[in-house]
Amino acid sequence: MTTQYKLDYESPIGVIEIIGTDAAISSIMFSERDALVNVKQDETLKVLVDCKKQLHEYFKGERYEFTFPYILEGTDFQKKVWTALTLIPYAETGSYKEIAALIQNEKAIRAVGSANGKNVLSIVIPCHRVIGSNGTLTGYTGGLWRKEWLLQHEKNYNKS
Structure with a gap:
């Protein structure tokens, strides 16, 4: 078993806990903690520091894509959905139905929603950009208020 670092x-919009190995990031999730627990040390892995730096740039409106290595851990179907989510451009939205069509499985709308909810790479795999077909905000593991904030943030800093 590979050692995980945090x-x-x-x-x-709250504390984000980054988890990874010396090779890649495996989780970026909002924590409901009010204070930082896992702080940078001299021995903190470069990949974690790079991830934190890129998240900071994203929140400052200076970064639209992420370049640090990450690993998708899930079923083949989930990985397909998560990869499709990365195709939704910054500051734009897509629906579960559109993602199902993108992965060539039009009937899998609910399964797409389920996979979306199991995404543990918040912001980087932009599940916050998925909305209902009728344009309404749908569930978000970090809370709907965060989803709304992230969508507005991207609109505010959209370079196109």
Whole structure:
């Protein structure tokens, strides 16, 4: 078993816990903690520091894509959905139905929603960009208020 390391990032919408190995990031999730627990040390892995730096740039409106290595851990179907989510451009939205069509499984709308909810790479795999077919905000593991904030943030900093 590979050792997992943690680093917290204090974002404008709460503490984000970053988890990874020396090779890649495996989780970026909002924590409901009020304070940082996993702080940067001299021995903190470069991949965690890079992830934190890129998240900070994202929140400052300076980064639209992420370049640090990450690993998708899930079923083949989930990985397909998560990969499709990365195709939704910054500051835009897509529906579960559109993602199902993108992965060539039009009847899998509910399964797409389920996979979306199991995404543990918040912001980087932009599940916050998925909305209902009728344009309404749908569930978000980090809370609907965060989803709304992230969508508005991206609109505010959209470069196109």
